[in-house]
Amino acid sequence: MSKLRVHCFAISVDGYGAAPGQSLEHPIGEGGLALFDWLFPTRTFLRLHPGVVPGDAEGETGVEDDLAARGFEGIGAWILGRNMFGPVRGPWPDESWRGWWGDEPPYHTPVFVLTHHARAPLRMAGGTEFRFVTDGLESALRQARDAAGGRDVRLGGGVATIRQSLRAGLVDELHLAIAPVLLGRGEHLLAGLDLPALGYACAEHVPGARAAHVFLRRTSPPS
Amino acid sequence: MSKLRVHCFAISVDGYGAAPGQSLEHPIGEGGLALFDWLFPTRTFLRLHPGVVPGDAEGETGVEDDLAARGFEGIGAWILGRNMFGPVRGPWPDESWRGWWGDEPPYHTPVFVLTHHARAPLRMAGGTEFRFVTDGLESALRQARDAAGGRDVRLGGGVATIRQSLRAGLVDELHLAIAPVLLGRGEHLLAGLDLPALGYACAEHVPGARAAHVFLRRTSPPS
Numbered sequence: 001m002s003k004l005r006v007h008c009f010a011i012s013v014d015g016y017g018a019a020p021g022q023s024l025e026h027p028i029g030e031g032g033l034a035l036f037d038w039l040f041p042t043r044t045f046l047r048l049h050p051g052v053v054p055g056d057a058e059g060e061t062g063v064e065d066d067l068a069a070r071g072f073e074g075i076g077a078w079i080l081g082r083n084m085f086g087p088v089r090g091p092w093p094d095e096s097w098r099g100w101w102g103d104e105p106p107y108h109t110p111v112f113v114l115t116h117h118a119r120a121p122l123r124m125a126g127g128t129e130f131r132f133v134t135d136g137l138e139s140a141l142r143q144a145r146d147a148a149g150g151r152d153v154r155l156g157g158g159v160a161t162i163r164q165s166l167r168a169g170l171v172d173e174l175h176l177a178i179a180p181v182l183l184g185r186g187e188h189l190l191a192g193l194d195l196p197a198l199g200y201a202c203a204e205h206v207p208g209a210r211a212a213h214v215f216l217r218r219t220s221p222p223s
Numbered sequence: 224m225s226k227l228r229v230h231c232f233a234i235s236v237d238g239y240g241a242a243p244g245q246s247l248e249h250p251i252g253e254g255g256l257a258l259f260d261w262l263f264p265t266r267t268f269l270r271l272h273p274g275v276v277p278g279d280a281e282g283e284t285g286v287e288d289d290l291a292a293r294g295f296e297g298i299g300a301w302i303l304g305r306n307m308f309g310p311v312r313g314p315w316p317d318e319s320w321r322g323w324w325g326d327e328p329p330y331h332t333p334v335f336v337l338t339h340h341a342r343a344p345l346r347m348a349g350g351t352e353f354r355f356v357t358d359g360l361e362s363a364l365r366q367a368r369d370a371a372g373g374r375d376v377r378l379g380g381g382v383a384t385i386r387q388s389l390r391a392g393l394v395d396e397l398h399l400a401i402a403p404v405l406l407g408r409g410e411h412l413l414a415g416l417d418l419p420a421l422g423y424a425c426a427e428h429v430p431g432a433r434a435a436h437v438f439l440r441r442t443s444p445p446s
Contacts, residue, residue, distance in 0.1 A: 013413075013425055014416070014418060015237075015238050015413065176236065182439065183419070184419040185417055190238065193237070196406070200405060201405060205435075207430035207435065208430060209430060210428070211435075212428075212435030214403050216236070
């Protein structure tokens with residue numbers, strides 16, 4: 001069966017996957033962007049987000065670019081939590097919010113957005129289509145697997161969605177980037193989760209120049 | 224003034240500095256020794272703990288050996304929490320427990336052991352003398368600084384002692400080794416501590432082959 005994979009999800013040394021205070025100006029909370037200082041200079045990131053960095057930087061290759069690229073290999077659909085799609089809370093006031101990523105988001109597949117509030121699908125340039133799922137994570141996963149046509153499904157985040165997926169034993173592989181920063185507060189990714197009891201082990205460690213990378217994999221059913 | 228430094232303190236990816244179930248057979252709890260798989264093969268560790276590894280392995284040099292050695296540079300005294308000294312709880316039944324480390328412990332300085340139960344000093348081979356402090360951490364730090372004669376004081380652990388020291392803003396530098404293992408349960412090092420608010424920042428990241436190393440430093444007074 002196609003796998004559910006998380007890639008390039010960054011946490012601080014003290015374990016936070018997002019800082020407090022998400023807003024339009026601070027998509028990962030105030031100070032949260034520092035979690036991704038390892039990712040932003042990579043060629044893979046820059047090619048998928050043209051115009052983010054002034055000039056025409058080609059981007060770095062190497063370990064961290066390889067890891068960024070690995071996260072797109074064999075992916076046929078994405079799932080995103082509502083907050084990862086945008087800062088809007090509650091019912092959609094109108095159709096104007098179209099994600100953080102401009103006209104051509106970096107997904108290039110169907111993207112299933114978890115929300116409590118129905119909304120018509122949103123077709124973007126480059127093959128991304130946002131589809132809004134109101135009946136929960138497991139339904140989104142079924143729909144994403146159907147759409148992926150045998151390829152894997154990538155779960156983008158955020159913290160609450162990944163925690164829910166780990167608790168339910170749905171995640172097959174989780175690439176964590178441990179960024180050399182302290183946040184002190186925010187959304188803690190692993191607090192209170194007993195991952196070995198949920199069947200997970202740390203299967204791989206990839207030292208990077210700008211962050212430490214580990215791959216957690218589900219190796220046994222939950223105990 | 225002489226600094227209070229923590230070195231080579233290992234935590235799991237999920238943030239635990241010790242596993243549950245400390246005992247004579249499991250000094251860092253059941254499964255906890257995996258936190259130090261990066262340290263055991265180093266030349267510095269093997270020289271300080273002769274006989275731990277069968278044969279006469281010389282030990283590895285390189286990044287992680289350099290970090291192990293750095294932890295002994297300029298140190299004139301140590302502080303250890305009671306549990307790091309041994310598995311005995313409550314009043315000392317007798318004088319028979321002399322630490323985990325055999326006749327010649329790896330400290331080679333005065334070592335101030337925090338305890339609620341008085342005990343006579345214990346002189347070991349190689350210059351280590353265990354002195355038992357019953358009036359708290361700040362008293363131990365004063366005594367250790369006196370004994371260190373201008374050199375720095377190293378705080379060995381365990382988790383509870385380091386947390387207390389961070390909360391009080393006493394630690395100047397903390398080298399954390401993030402080991403690529405999951406523990407799931409145990410003593411969490413940083414839960415509920417807002418390190419930036421306590422004046423700490425992540426000042427250095429050293430990628431190692433077997434663990435990720437970061438140095439946290441106090442850069443400002445607690446806010």
